[in-house]
Amino acid sequence: MKKNNHPILISKVRVWLVITRIMVIVALLFICFPPSMKVWEQSDSIPSEYTPFEYLLKEIDQDLFLLLIITVLIFVLSELTKELEKIQTDPKITVDSQEFRN
Structure with a gap:
């Protein structure tokens, strides 16, 4: 029976x-803040053909795929952190130190 739970390793991974x-x-x-600040400050550098909201959408639209990836990463990292907390608090789950050496 494995009794080595490695709480230190799990807490390091959580950190x-x-x-x-x-x-x-x-x-x-860094992607969303600069265009948002231009709109917030009513900057003169916003082209006159755009409303502030259209300008914000146009600027953010250039990085839409990157924003999608970042959003998914935030969600996945949050879920992994929750799972590690479950592992750390569940006494039934044990970790063998040999699994980490291989």
Whole structure:
């Protein structure tokens, strides 16, 4: 029977997942923040043929695929963190140290 639960390893993985999720959220902000600030400040650099909302959509539309990937990554990282919390708190789940060495 395996009794080695490795709470330290699991907590380290959780920390890295949280750090990665924060980095992905910051990347999302770097994409959305500049056009949003132009619209918020009523900047003169917005072309006159666009309303502020149209300009914001046009700017963000260029990176739509990247935004989709970032959104999926945020969701997956959140789910992985939840699963690790379940593993860490569930006494029935044990981890063999040999599994990590291979």
